[in-house]
Amino acid sequence: xxxxxxxxxxxxxxxxxxxxxxxxxxxxxxxxxxxxxxxxxxxxxxxxxxxxxxxxxxxxxxxxxxxxxxxxxxxxxxxxxxxxxxxxxxxxxxxxxxxxxxxxxxxxxxxxxxxxxxxxxxxxxxxxxxxxxxxxxxxxxxxxxxxxxxxxxxxxxxxxxxxxxxxxxxxxxxxxxxxxxxxxxxxxxxxxxxxxxxxxxxxxxxxxxxxxxxxxxxxxxxxxxxxxxxxxxxxxxxxxxxxxxxxxxxxxxxxxxxxxxxxxxxxxxxxxxxxxxxxxxxxxxxxxxxxxxxxxxxxxxxxxxxxxxxxxxxxxxxxxxxxxxxxxxxxxxxxxxxxxxxxxxxxxxxxxxxxxxxxxxxxxxxxxxxxxxxxxxxxxxxxxxxxxxxxxxxxxxxxxxxxxxxxxxxxxxxxxxxxxxxxxxxxxxxxxxxxxxxxxxxxxxxxxxxxxxxxxxxxxxxxxxxxxxxxxxxxxxxxxxxxxxxxxxxxxxxxxxxxxxxxxxxxxxxxxxxxxxxxxxxxxxxxxxxxxxxxxxxxxxxxxxxxxxxxxxxxxxxxxxxxxxxxxxxxxxxxxxxxxxxxxxxxxxxxxxxxxxxxxxxxxxxxxxxxxxxxxxxxxxxxxxxxxxxxxxxxxxxxxxxxxxxxxxxxxxxxxxxxxxxxxxxxxxxxxxxxxxxxxxxxxxxxxxxxxxxxxxxxxxxxxxxxxxxxxxxxxxxxxxxxxxxxxxxxxxxxxxxxxxxxxxxxxxxxx
Amino acid sequence: xxxxxxxxxxxxxxxxxxxxxxxxxxxxxxxxxxxxxxxxxxxxxxxxxxxxxxxxxxxxxxxxxxxxxxxxxxxxxxxxxxxxxxxxxxxxxxxxxxxxxxxxxxxxxxxxxxxxxxxxxxxxxxxxxxxxxxxxxxxxxxxxxxxxxxxxxxxxxxxxxxxxxxxxxxxxxxxxxxxxxxxxxxxxxxxxxxxxxxxxxxxxxxxxxxxxxxxxxxxxxxxxxx
Numbered sequence: 003x004x005x006x007x008x009x010x011x012x013x014x015x016x017x018x019x020x021x022x023x024x025x026x027x028x029x030x031x032x033x034x035x036x037x038x039x040x041x042x043x044x045x046x047x048x049x050x051x052x053x054x055x056x057x058x059x060x061x062x063x064x065x066x067x068x069x070x071x072x073x074x075x076x077x078x079x080x081x082x083x084x085x086x087x088x089x090x091x092x093x094x095x096x097x098x099x100x101x102x103x104x105x106x107x108x109x110x111x112x113x114x115x116x117x118x119x120x121x122x123x124x125x126x127x128x129x130x131x132x133x134x135x136x137x138x139x140x141x142x143x144x145x146x147x148x149x150x151x152x153x154x155x156x157x158x159x160x161x162x163x164x165x166x167x168x169x170x171x172x173x174x175x176x177x178x179x180x181x182x183x184x185x186x187x188x189x190x191x192x193x194x195x196x197x198x199x200x201x202x203x204x205x206x207x208x209x210x211x212x213x214x215x216x217x218x219x220x221x222x223x224x225x226x227x228x229x230x231x232x233x234x235x236x237x238x239x240x241x242x243x244x245x246x247x248x249x250x251x252x253x254x255x256x257x258x259x260x261x262x263x264x265x266x267x268x269x270x271x272x273x274x275x276x277x278x279x280x281x282x283x284x285x286x287x288x289x290x291x292x293x294x295x296x297x298x299x300x301x302x303x304x305x306x307x308x309x310x311x312x313x314x315x316x317x318x319x320x321x322x323x324x325x326x327x328x329x330x331x332x333x334x335x336x337x338x339x340x341x342x343x344x345x346x347x348x349x350x351x352x353x354x355x356x357x358x359x360x361x362x363x364x365x366x367x368x369x370x371x372x373x374x375x376x377x378x379x380x381x382x383x384x385x386x387x388x389x390x391x392x393x394x395x396x397x398x399x400x401x402x403x404x405x406x407x408x409x410x411x412x413x414x415x416x417x418x419x420x421x422x423x424x425x426x427x428x429x430x431x432x433x434x435x436x437x438x439x440x441x442x443x444x445x446x447x448x449x450x451x452x453x454x455x456x457x458x459x460x461x462x463x464x465x466x467x468x469x470x471x472x473x474x475x476x477x478x479x480x481x482x483x484x485x486x487x488x489x490x491x492x493x494x495x496x497x498x499x500x501x502x503x504x505x506x507x508x509x510x511x512x513x514x515x516x517x518x519x520x521x522x523x524x525x526x527x528x529x530x531x532x533x534x535x536x537x538x539x540x541x542x543x544x545x546x547x548x549x550x551x552x553x554x555x556x557x558x559x560x561x562x563x564x565x566x567x568x569x570x571x572x573x574x575x576x577x578x579x580x581x582x583x584x585x586x587x588x589x590x591x592x593x594x595x596x597x598x599x600x601x602x603x604x605x606x607x608x609x610x611x612x613x614x615x616x617x618x619x620x621x622x623x624x625x626x627x628x629x630x631x632x633x634x635x636x637x638x639x640x641x642x643x644x645x646x647x648x649x650x651x652x653x654x655x656x657x658x659x660x661x662x663x664x665x666x667x668x669x670x671x672x673x674x675x676x677x678x679x680x681x682x683x684x685x686x687x688x689x690x691x692x693x694x695x696x697x698x699x700x701x702x703x704x705x706x707x708x709x710x711x712x713x714x715x716x717x718x719x720x721x722x723x724x725x726x727x728x729x730x731x732x733x734x735x736x737x738x739x740x741x742x743x744x745x746x747x748x749x750x751x752x753x754x
Numbered sequence: 755x756x757x758x759x760x761x762x763x764x765x766x767x768x769x770x771x772x773x774x775x776x777x778x779x780x781x782x783x784x785x786x787x788x789x790x791x792x793x794x795x796x797x798x799x800x801x802x803x804x805x806x807x808x809x810x811x812x813x814x815x816x817x818x819x820x821x822x823x824x825x826x827x828x829x830x831x832x833x834x835x836x837x838x839x840x841x842x843x844x845x846x847x848x849x850x851x852x853x854x855x856x857x858x859x860x861x862x863x864x865x866x867x868x869x870x871x872x873x874x875x876x877x878x879x880x881x882x883x884x885x886x887x888x889x890x891x892x893x894x895x896x897x898x899x900x901x902x903x904x905x906x907x908x909x910x911x912x913x914x915x916x917x918x919x920x921x922x923x924x925x926x927x928x929x930x931x932x933x934x935x936x937x938x939x940x941x942x943x944x945x946x947x948x949x950x951x952x953x954x955x956x957x958x959x960x961x962x963x964x965x966x967x968x969x970x971x972x973x974x975x976x977x978x979x980x
Contacts, residue, residue, distance in 0.1 A: 168865045172896070173806040175768030260766050260809025352765060443865045445896045447953040447960045448804075450772035464959065467775075581958055754862075 009047040010374040018044055027054035033389055040383050048369060048376040051321040052384055055287035056294060059556055062388035065522035066554045069532055072539035073549040080548045082511050085208060091131050091201075092550020093208055094512045096576040098471050101205050103135040106145070106198035106477065106516040106572045108555035112254040113195035117162025122170035122257040123231075124197040126329050129174060129262065130283035133269050134332065136209035137201025140449060141463050142171050144181035144197055145477045145516070145570045149190030151432035151752050156185070159193050160440075160753055166257075167197070168443040173259035174266065177452045178444035179461025181477055182570075185432045188481065191560035196516040196553075196570050200475055202465045207273060211282040212299035213335040216363035218279055220296070220304060221341070223348050223355035224265050224331040227289070228314035231255035231327025261330040261353075268351035269332060275347070277340045284331040290324045290384070292333040293359075294367055297381035300335075303366045304381070306359030320371040335361060395528035405486060407619030409605040414683050421683060422734035424614050426744050428687070429662050431613040434655045435748035436666075453580040457663065459502040459651050460575070462583055470579035476502035477573075479518075480654065481566030482607040483622035488530040489537035492569045493625045496541045497691055498653050499573035504634030505651045505694055507584045507641030508575030513542050515552035515571050520564020522556045530567035531556075538569060544627045547573065582641050588668030588697055588723045589647040595672060595721040597657065598633055598710070599693030603684050609655045610687045629692040629715075636715050637694060645702040645709070652693040657720075658686040658728075660695050662741055665728055671738055674721035674730045682733050685720075697723055757977035759970075760787040760797035762827070762843075764818045768805030769840065769952055776952040777801070780970030782977075789821040798977045799836035799880070800827055802843025804896075804950055814857060814899045815845030824850055836880040836973055837944045841897055844936070844946030853937055853946050854912070855904030860897070861929025869961045870895035870949050871923040872935050876916050879942040880976050884968035890923060891965035893949040895935075900928035900948040902937075912937055920947050 007013060014020075024034040027050065037045050037053050045053065059065060074087060084101055085093035091105035109124025125142060132139045144167050149156045171178050176199070213220065231254065272278055280300060282292045289311070297304040308320050314328070336344045341357065348355035362368075367384070369377035415421040428434055437457065446455035453472055454462035460476035478498040484491025496513065503510045515538060520527040542549050558565045577583060605611050606620030640646040648668070650660040665671050676682045698706045710717040729735040759777045761784055763770045774784035785797050789807075794800065808817040818824065824846070831837045831852050839847035847853045860866060869892050874885040885891070904912070909932055912918050920936035928948070936947025951966030953959075 165864070172865055172867075172898075173766070173768075173809060175805060258809070260806065260811065263766055263768075263806075263809075442867050445865075445867050447867065447894045447896060447950065448768050448772070450769075450775055450953060450956070450959055452960055453958060470958075 008372060008374045010376055011046055011378045014046045015043045020044065022047065022050050024050060028058055029054050033057060036389065046376050048320050048324055049379055051325050052290040052294065052377065055290050055325050056384045057388040061287050061291060063554055064389045065391050065393050065556060066531065067390050068392060069535045072535060076539040076543040077548045078543050078546040080546060083548050083550060087549065087551050089135065089210055091135050092512065092514065093135060094550060094574060096473060098466060098469060099204055100465055100471065101203050101208060102200060102473050102574065103132055103137045104198065104200040104475065104514055104572065104574050105131055105551050106196055106514045106570065107553040108516050108518060109195045109197060110192060110518065110555050110558055113163050114159065114191065114193050116254040117159045118166040119254055119256050121163040121166030121195050123255045123329050124195050125167055125170045126257050126262050127285045128197045128199040129176065130285060130332065132199045132201035133266055134209065134211060134281050134283045135201060136207045136273050137203040138270055139176055139199050139201045139266065140451065141179045141200045141461060142176045142198065143179060143461060143475055143477055145479060146181060147184045147186065147189045147194035147568065149193065150187045151185040153190060155190065157753060163193065163195055164440050164443050170257055170259045172445040174263050175448045177446045177448050177455065179446055179452060179455040179463065180475060181456065183437045183440055186481060186566065188566045192558040192565050194518050194568060198477060198572050200463065200473060209273065209278060209281050211295055212280040213296040213304055213361045214300040214302065215279060215337065216302050216361055218335050218337050218361040219341050219357045220306060220359040220361065221334045221336055221344060221355055222311060222331065222358045223334065223353055225258060225261050225328055226312045226314040226354065227323055227326050228328045229318060229322060229326065232322055232325045255327045255329050257329050264351045264353050265330055265332060268347050268353050271347050272344055275343065277336055277344045278334050279337060280335040282333050284333060286327060288324065288326045294381040294384040296333060296335060297367045298385040300361065303362040303364035304359055305362050306369045308369055308371045310356055310358045312354050312356055320376055393522050393528045394525045395532050396525040397529050398526035404619055405621055409608060409611040409617055409620040410603050412611060412615050412617060418733045422736065425658050425686065426736065428609060428613050428655055429659060429741060430744035430748050432748055432752065434609055434659055436746045437749060438746060439749045439754060453583055454506055454585065458586050459505040462506055462508065462577065462580060464580045470581055472577045472580035474503045474506050474508035474575040474577060475572060477570055478502060479568050479570035480607065481568040482618055484534060484569060485566040485618065486607050486620065486622045488533035488567045490622050490625055491567065492534040492537035493541040494622060494691055495569050495571040496538055497625055497627065497630045498651065499571045500545060500547065500630055500634060501651045501694065503573045503575035504637045505584065505649045507582050507638060508577040509638055510547055510573050510575045510634060512574050513547045513549045513571060515549060515569060517554045518558055518565065518568040518570065519556050520559035524564065527564050534567055534569045538571065541627055545631060584641045584646060584649045586650045586664050586667055587648055588664050588670040591670055591723050593647060593697040593699055593723045594703055594719060595723065596696050596698055597693065597718045597720045598636065598696065598715055599629065600690060600716050601680055601684060601688050601693065602690045604688050604690045608689045623689050623691045626692055632713060632715050633692055633694060636710060636713060639709065640696065640706060645706045646696040646698055648697040650695050652695060654689060656687040656689050657695060662728060662745065665738060666742055666745060670723050671725040671727045672721050673724045676730065677718045677720055682730060686730065757782045757798045757974050758785050759973065760785045760794055760800045762787045762789060762800065762802050762823055764789045764807035764821060766805050766807040766809055767803050769803040769950065773801050773803045773952045776955045776970050779955050780967060780974050782970065782974045787823055789823050792822045792826045794826050794830065799973050802839040802846050804841035804843060807842055810899065814842060815849040818846045819849035828852060831944050834941065834943050838881050838969065839946035840950055840952065841948055844948055845899065847944065847946040852944050853939055854908050855902055857899050858901040858903055859899050860901055865898045866927050867896040868927060870927060872920045872949060873923050875921055876919045876938060879919060879938045879945050881945045881969050881972050882919060883976060884972040892961065892963050893951055893966050894953040894960055895927055895949040897928065897948055900930065902930040902934045904931065919945055
């Protein structure tokens with residue numbers, strides 16, 4: 003990108019034959035030709051830079067767009083949805099005049115290249131999305147997936163990712179209340195670092211990313227712009243890793259959480275004084291994204307003087323300034339008479355703020371550098387009219403064989419002793435073991451509103467001190483299920499997150515998702531994606547929980563090997579009074595344990611099949627969303643009416659895993675009886691969906707049974723909270739001490 | 755009458771609002787103080803809250819210690835103003851030399867967040883009179899740089915003068931010398947500790963314990979009865 007002479011619009015028109023490095027910037031030939039067609043000339047270097055990042059897979063969703071439309075088309079009627087897909091984050095009405103915004107995003111590729119900074123800036127990015135909606139961030143969650151727990155590289159990646167999430171989130175003062183940690187060899191070269199954030203605001207404070215009103219000023223504020231993260235969206239997030247290419251470390255951004263904390267406070271103060279017309283955070287594609295999106299969502303055009311952008315490195319070219327993904331920056335549109343006050347607030351918080359342009363009444367985005375016009379485009383063509391691909395997709399040939407390899411036929415334990423040994427092995431396996439070593443590196447107390455945090459079924463935050471109104475958030479995903487059947491796997495992820503929210507007593511309201519897949523250029527991967535999206539959209543329609551936004555992460559593969567298809571689903575719920583929340587831990591000896599739902603022989607993709615047989619095959623558990631909805635209603639009613647004192651959803655690891663967790667957290671054991679019609683193995687280890695286990699005080703037994711009976715939910719008494727062992731009558735007994743040792747020693751031994 | 759207790763907000767303070775809430779729950783009136791403002795607004799006591807002031811860059815508390823507000827806090831603390839430093843606030847107090855010793859990175863090199871058991875060693879300070887000596891309490895702890903260190907002479911002196919206010923029990927979470935979790939100055943008006951009493955003031959929130967509330971009721975009683 004030669005700058006002598008400056009590659010202005012005029013110069014580009016006069017020199018049509020100049021070769022531009024479109025391929026190096028990640029554009030395909032037909033995409034470049036389309037840019038030339040749109041402009042009626044060759045693009046300038048700066049224009050090419052903008053198009054290349056904005057038309058990247060990461061920013062344009064070019065492979066996924068046609069499928070994601072289903073989330074809108076199949077969206078259930080839901081009065082709670084205030085802002086839907088397309089904005090920085092969706093906004094949901096939670097009552098009492100409060101609105102909640104939440105979203106999950108991926109920062110997978112950077113976190114593999116540079117675990118600490120990759121994960122840290124993942125938190126930073128999602129938090130800015132939430133601030134940009136006008137909300138105060140109140141909590142974060144982190145669904146994480148790594149390679150095999152005992153692989154040497156996992157010891158490089160995991161501690162760095164965890165320290166990065168902690169280092170950034172703790173320093174921002176955001177409680178970390180949930181998420182997941184999953185190990186599987188399929189993520190070895192492609193760890194999944196997803197980050198979610200929840201924010202709270204009053205209805206009237208919702209802000210949108212648009213630039214309206216000719217003459218309004220465009221203010222860039224926050225960190226100075228540097229050379230970090232240039233091309234992060236196009237090069238790093240939108241291509242498959244290849245050992246032969248040079249290290250991509252320079253494309254990873256470096257985070258400064260202190261700066262972000264100041265950005266939060268000064269932005270919220272500016273909102274409170276109603277100084278902001280439109281706002282956009284600078285994340286992927288930096289200024290290219292912020293200017294083109296603000297302009298194309300507004301009514302007019304925009305004129306920007308790039309010379310006014312405060313720089314960390316004065317040698318940056320205009321192309322680099324436009325592409326830089328330096329963190330902790332935001333862009334606000336402010337009426338001229340309010341600019342001084344806006345700048346004053348920034349100064350109070352020691353945040354650099356600069357007017358870099360203004361909204362015009364035309365329809366063009368014009369950018370100037372050293373007096374020359376280096377960009378003149380219709381911003382819509384940059385932000386919204388990128389290429390759309392209908393990638394070919396096909397059910398992979400191996401899918402039938404995989405499903406025929408039935409896990410239900412695997413050898414089962416033949417003696418009680420064998421069953422006991424397998425249970426102990428299961429609760430100690432890396433995926434089922436306690437993640438305390440990880441979660442204790444996150445602050446979950448800050449802000450003083452945390453009602454529930456991991457390892458509870460969902461995180462819960464109080465949002466009103468007087469009324470006790472609160473929100474719950476759970477994230478779930480199971481790549482093994484999705485590999486066996488992506489449609490069902492996506493619905494199981496939704497069902498589990500939905501169930502987890504209800505288990506704590508909150509009413510599920512809305513969904514965000516992070517769809518992690520391999521290369522869309524592989525028809526088999528594309529089929530997994532298409533099936534998962536269809537499954538999720540159908541599931542959300544049936545459960546009445548709309549998808550409010552989310553993120554797609556493709557190209558999670560190394561060479562030919564893609565990760566398991568991994569749709570991660572976040573469900574947000576509301577609870578009228580957090581005093582009625584239901585925890586996981588057993589509370590009192592003598593309380594009766596009831597199993598809700600049906601248990602079938604379902605071991606496909608199960609934790610047992612993985613831990614005991616290193617097997618993945620067959621079909622995942624069946625999904626019955628009507629049953630999930632009924633179960634949720636029962637759990638919420640029981641919590642509201644004080645009929646249950648603890649509850650835990652049953653998912654990977656089955657009933658025994660849930661009982662062991664409740665027992666260890668409560669410091670109280672349990673005596674279990676295998677119910678009629680089930681064998682001990684299926685009772686303890688099946689992963690049938692639509693189930694939960696609850697502890698009912700004896701005084702509530704009749705009322706609780708009557709309620710389940712009247713509503714038609716199968717309920718089975720399976721034991722009692724008692725003693726300091728977990729005993730399965732007639733089978734085996736394990737002391738809490740040996741269970742605790744097995745459950746809690748694994749992760750520190752591997753990673754500390 | 756009630757007491758007015760100031761809470762300083764430095765850039766990067768995180769638990770300032772939580773501390774204000776704890777003061778309110780105890781029945782006192784919280785007053786927001788700003789780091790750039792030397793004026794303490796005639797408060798009766800000051801809390802330096804937790805967080806990562808100035809990002810903990812350079813060294814935790816090292817930059818905040820030079821804030822305009824600290825000039826007044828240092829001056830008035832020496833004249834007897836009750837001052838409590840929690841976590842980052844404790845770090846600021848040692849950097850400001852209102853308390854002896856220093857805070858280093860945790861010995862295990864990780865951030866740690868846990869429900870920490872403590873023993874109250876001194877129930878005679880301005881901030882601990884509602885506890886009894888020897889009382890065992892649980893208060894959340896969360897820090898990166900919580901390892902209290904001082905030379906042997908200072909440590910012996912602190913012990914001899916009863917100025918170790920809290921000690922870690924069961925687990926030493928950061929490698930602090932002599933399991934020290936909190937200390938006081940000679941006069942007993944300045945107290946610093948790493949755990950966060952403001953996070954243990956409501957039965958529903960956090961760990962569900964309220965073992966931290968006596969900090970704020972102690973100071974309130976002292977001020978009201980003064």
